[in-house]
Amino acid sequence: MKKTNWLLLVLALVLSMFLAACSGGGDEGSSSSGDSGSDSSGDASGDSKQVLNIMDSAEIPTMDASLATDAVAFQFLGSTMDGLYRLGENAQPEPGIAEESEVSDDGMTWTFHLRDAKWSNGDPVTANDFVYAWQRAVNPDTGSEYGPYMMGGVIKNATAISNGEKPVDQLGVEAVDEHTFKVTLEKPIPYFKSLTTFGTFLPLNKKFVEEKGDKYALEADTLLSNGPFKITEWNHGEGWTLKKNEDYWDADNVKLNQINVKVVKDTATGVNLYETGEVDRVNLSAEFVDQYRSSDDFKVEEEPTLFYLKLNQKANDVLGNVKARKAMQMVIDRQSMVDVILNNGSIPADGDIPKNFVKDPESGKDFREVNGELVSYDVDKAKQLWNEAKEELGKDKITLEYLGGDTETAKNLDAYIKDQLEQLDGLTVKVTSVPFKERLQRDTNMNYQIQNAGWGPDYIDPNTFLNMWVTDGANNKTGYSSKEYDQLIEQAGNEYALEPEKRFENFYKAEKMLIQDDAVLVPLYQRARAQLWKPYVKDVQVNPMGPDYSYKHAYIEGK
Template sequence: MKTRKLSLLMTLMLLMSMFIAACSGGNQDTSQSNENEGENEESQTEAQQEKSVPQVLNIIEGSEIPTMDSAMGTDAVSFQVMNEVFEGLYRLGPDNQPVEGVAINHDVSEDGLVYTFHLRDNAVWSNGTPVTAHDFVFSWQRAIDPNTTSEYGPYMMSGVIKNADKISAGEMQPSDLGVEAVDDTTLRVTLERPVPYFNTLMTFPTFLPQNEEFLTSQGDQYSLEVENLIYNGPFTLTEWKHEDGWVLKKNFSYWDAATVKLETINVKVVKDPATAVSLYETNQIDRVGLTAEFVDKYKTSPEFKSFGEPSLAYLKMNQKGHPALANVNIRRAISKAIDKQSLADVILNNGSIPAYWSIPKDFVTHPETGEDFRAKNGNFNEYNVEEAKALWAQGLSEIGTDSVTIELLGGDTETSIKIQEYIKNQLETNLAGLTVDLKNVPFEFRLDLDTNEDYQMQFAGWSPDYLDAMTFADMWVTDGGHNHMNYSNPRFDELINNAKTTLASDPVARFEAMQESERILLEEDAALAPLYQRGTSQLWRPYVKNVHIHSFGPDYSYKWASIEK
């Protein structure tokens, strides 16, 4: 997700809370390690505590919500809010596995191509309308319809759900999508091929339902304000002050409302890290992300938490955005000219590690050997100033110039500006004749510029949308929905296509095809300049319990959270 996890996806760019979706190493929550001690005694007083302690959570985000239309969402902030106010067939549970949502269970055909989901009959929208299989059919058909201009619809469905490719290409009608409402509580989905990660896909916001009657009644105002939305999740969006913050309230119409303990979640948009820490110190918020200058100060605090994530930050180089970036030696020089270790250790200082890859470490493993994805390929384009200078000189000679000015698009938060200034300094210091002009813009604006390919070089990132290497691997296929940097390599495309089709039933060959595609992307073509794999350092109030942190999809789940003082 852009970090977006577009894709997307950044938490670090946005006060550690929106880069892309997720924490490596699977399930984590905010409970203390000794939480189970005296469990029996605690259970006896839990009901009294919940009644006496206000169930109000106060948090911050680094950005405005770009959209509340699930067909149009591409970023971690939107997906996070959608995860709380809407519900799909399944949602991610405390252990990062799908748990019941609108669907109670499902059946799969012997060939793995047909999924039949059985929906509960007590799921309702906040206006009292039942949530039915028809709401899923309408939503998915709308997301794949080219007229909707959804990015994630084609990205998540193409090659997965039957006919999605042809529909997004305008060769078939949205009604031809392989999704059918057998009746109000039975949804049948037909796939193009067996998809190993399909269950986890069903937890992702693109596959949320939408109520056709309500959406149509709102016209072009749908999802723009709280009054233009209805909800079927644990919470409702009751207040939305654009660029300032929003308020979530418990949804008493939710089928599992008895599980939801939080009554209110107050979210304030704060872009400045010092302001954010000040809010935490003055007890105005319950969680804060720490940037480099605050980590050392607070790392011995009992409220300090740090963890790694399978989320990547990198430089996207638009090969049609600037003539120099079409040259492989120029791109390779840029990647090698940045000291990523110092970036991670000094500028970030939050548990992030230097990245020399396009698919993160500690995310997925080889289906036969159990080795990490990184075991075979290792590192690409490591920091080497002398090699960078030689490649740069060769590249300049090939394009017939001795100087280049490149604009670097990035975020406008204090953290992202520091990172972008560091990149500018590294490149201008190590590559003679290079000038880097910084263009720092709000996150939502950056997403628009990325989609329109209106940039030259961009500081961006991605968090995984589902638990499979493909969530990173297929981003860079020719004309792909998240490519947006005009990269194209037929062999890369072939490997990704094979991994999705002919190798779908051969886990080992499929896995190794994705490893080879990464080698082509970075070793042969230097299409990206990876920077770091994100780590997160935060302060959490000890009374905030059971906020579950996910390694893919939305960053957090608040359905099970509570305040226990």
Template sequence: MRKHLLVLMALMFALFLAACSGGDSETSTDTGEENSDETTEQSEEGEASGDQEITVTAKSEIPSMDPSLITDSVGFQWAGETYEGLYRLDENSQLVDGMAESSEVSEDGLTWTFKLRDAEWSNGDPVTADDFVYAWRRALDPEVGSEYGPYFLGGIIKNAQAISDGEAELEDLGATAEDDKTLVVELEKPVPYFKSMTVFITFMPLNQKYVEEQGDKFATEAEYTISNGPFQMTEWNHGEGWTVEKSDTYWDAETVQLETINAKVIKEVSTGVNLYDTGEIDQTELNAEFVDQYRTSDAFNVAEKPYLYFFKFNQENNEALANVDVRKAISYAIDRQSLVDVILNDGSVPAEGYVPSNFVSMPNSDQDFREAQGPLVEYNVEKAKEHWQKGLEALGTDSVEIELLGDDTGTSKDVLAYYKNQLEENLEGVTIKLMEVPFKERVRRDNEGEFEMEAATWGPDYVDPNTYLNMYLTDGQNNNMGYSSEEYDALIEKANGEYAQEPEKRFETFLEAEKLLLEEDQAVAPIYQDAKAQLFRPSIKGVFTTATGPEFEFKWAYVEE
């Protein structure tokens, strides 16, 4: 699990049930995957004093504030502060009360019943079970075009996949409102991590009347947004920044102490540092150039995250990348330790596999998944050259050009330049053509498969290895790179089907699948696991990281002058 960052110096950066048949099915009160339904009390080391307004940074514009359409970390962050689903995550990444006051799950694990609290939308309408049903159906509506709706609901909620395939109607979805305060959800199969999935943005409720009144304008400007969460967006200057303010209609408004959070889009680290030093902003990310300078500052800290940076190889858009030896050569050719020590210098660590370290433990054990598996990635120039030569011989050429897609922000540019240098230095005959684009454009190209090789990122959507390993199923929503393995598909299907209620066997199957993905197929190349060095005004307390959902949680934050 991700470690909680105590907030003497808090931080922020721009980072899922068969309906009860006539009420006769047996049910057992669920105690939660992580803890009970009772809200965890948040510890406070002080109290709010002074102006409760802060200004933080974001690396890019918000592509969308529509929960059905969001696919990026910036959108997750800010929609996660303005919407609230059945649950939120506390400082230990444990589930605490959101819109749900309690839940029950049937003995066979197929039916969940959630009881909702009294809560309001920012327009005064009550939050009801119908709001969840509408939002989840909308995420599957082909006219809406949600990427994550079919991905998260398909194969999980009853009939979701059939709806996505055009074989069932939206009304057939296994989510129904028994009454205004009772949401009944039927699953296709037992899903060990379902409750954790409901924290993800796609599972947020939506006010149908409001969404339909706004039409195409919905969630495109601050005035066309709605909130049932701690904050409400009140200003949105596209490309420059946005403001969220405390929502007085939020059910737990008395807990929320910050009145205003301003976010400024800052692409260059040096600009952010200058603005922090002059007191214009309260938080900024640091890169290698500034870490040593500020390491002893009271405002300096490092946020550890289970976010993976890796190469995606599109086997359909570049003949060379369809060759497994070429892919292996590229992976072996990157000195990950030097990358994190010199170029990043922010606490990031070399990746040893596709499932990050300190994210999830083996069942009934404190052993980390990564430790149980051992390293599957290494820097080895000799092996790189060996596989490269094999690849070139198979291709019948002595030179290859590969386009590498990445973000156009300052740190990303430095990392892309490092990748280019490493590959061209260690693999004779390769030419790396960098394609640096705005974050929103990179996400679009990734979604459409419009890339050859991509410097990609992935963060968890729920606390389970499946959130990483199910990405590469044949024709999967997040595959988009032409990888297909019947053996890999079978392993993931077995883990989530036959072994769904046998945790030990399930995790052993995940270990086997990860080995296949990397050691045999080299479908992707993990590079490093993220951490962010940054400055955060020491007077700001109560901000913490979470394993999923918004990267940083501001509900319990406050300023103590």
């Protein structure tokens, strides 16, 4: 998001009107009340048509919950679907299709009791819909990235199934009856209920999915919803429309009738649409922040979403050299980047765990405070390491390809990073700007050398960031492999699963190894979003994982 997770996975999504990810989310946000602390106890009465108009900077790649990997998809899956639980206030799970649940004394078996709920075609939502969806997500024939990633080591036999070693019907899920869904875990997972709010765990209507085949979830008429809204129009590259789902089990508490989403990649265009009243929210790039900072509509949203350069160690021998990677870490002035280029409240990143995300279980201090700054800005040291790397490689002139986004803000930031990297003697950086969907495909195929990427949490735990980089991890895609790193993460998730202090010690060691010792990533910044929000938009819930925003209880007041 925000791969949630919370996937967000790429810079462009950060800033313009997109989402991200992991993981972080499709459209960009608001305060939880839409008006930064005003009384939101009013209702949606009056002449308002209860229509919300927003923007996104990227197309939805797919609405297939088994195949979704990005924050745009997870944002609108969260808007149109209910899983067992939904994210409520303060990122706490609240009942979705599950009215209640119970867990065995050993923490290994969860039983969910499902309410009467319907799909938008009138079919009942049953326990079999969860069994089918979860089995499909780990079935190697599906080709899901998130299924094995989110369920492996969590749901019994998920890893063996995704590796082709066991049949899918051996997954630890069972429909006891139509309204009782039982899950058997590989080990106790303290945050499992929170995990079930994530998009990969959503149910699927088997008959509908198989009837639509390869076209499933790629058009408005090949989708089913069981959540607050349903997509009724989808004009690829232009935008999409969500309308209230009258068949939703909690439809009485959904106040918006319609959400219109425009794809807009240029910030100036978005600001103009906001000023003319055509949209209700816009993300601001650096040049607009100072202009609107004193406006009552101006808001800054801080998020636990990190952006960094991914370095494909298998792309060439330069990126396979740890000194070259460390030089790239040290040569970028992150403070100037966030102050001048972004100018939206974002802060420099100096590790793989964001600030104000999780606290040490023993001291209560922030994880980032305990583990310290793992990268520094030191141009002289960077040049020294770079020259040593060139000597080891027998190279004088080096050209590296850089994969970035195609939004205005992404291009500006990528140009800055190119300039910073080219302070290294003999280095030429060639930037390629591509749409979000293509960037995802190229990441999956490791068809890049340097990539501007990002990640938002899928659940509130350091593991959601650090587990990504284990050998052959579904979201690793850097070629990084370390037995010692793998052991630290494996031990934290198994032997120390119920020993939080030892578990966090492993996480501290793993993060230092990842960033400080092996220089797998070049941390850039922790995202904040400077935005304008129309004051009549109320009760938009902001999430730190999964969908960036929840519109279930949002409404328009007095427009």
